[in-house]
Amino acid sequence: MTDDNNSNENINDGDKIANAQSEDVAASVQEESESASLKNEIEELRKINEEYLAGWKRAKADYINLEAQFGKRLNMAMERELADVLLRFLPIYETFARSLEHFEETTDETRQGLETVLGEFWKTFKDLGVDKIKTEGLADPNFHEVIMKQEKEGIEPEQIIQEAASGYTLNGKLLKAAKVIVAK
Helix, strand or coil, X not given: CHHHHHHHHHHHHHHHHHHHHHHHHHXXXXXXXXXXXXXHHXXXXXXXXXXXXXXXXXHHHHHHHHHHHHHHHHHHHHHHHHHHHHHHHHHHHHHHHHHHHHHCCCCHHHHHHHHHHHHHXXXXXXXXXXXXXXXXXXXXXXXXXXXXXXXCCCCCCCEXXXXXXXXXXXXXXXXXXXXXXXXX
16 A cells, blocks of 8 residues: 555645646746737837927926017017117207207317217117217118219219218117218
């Protein structure tokens, strides 16, 4: 019986080993299945992450573009407002400058004080970007408005003879055209 017992024990041991091996195989298959499932899930999450990142980058680029566009529009609006204010003050400046010509009979201190005020006025305009348009040489239709043409010997046609009214630019852009008289 011992041989039978040994034989039964060997069979039982064999069954146990086979069962253990089949359990190991089943566990291994299950682990591989779980591993494949996790890999798929990781890949899906990676794709979702890339989509979110791409969307975030697009939103950031849109925001940067919007900020730049807003800045440009704000600068343009501020420049238009400045031009409007300057166009209101320039006639006052010009009137004051013309009136100074009539103060030749006043004392030197009075005239000097008025010239100082006029100079401060112009300094403020310069600080804001205003420049006076030159009225020498040939008339430039971009900056000069020809109000009259006169015969003048020895001067070529379209040469500026006289300034009728001053013109100004603001940061290089026309603010008010200079009115000029030119030769025919």
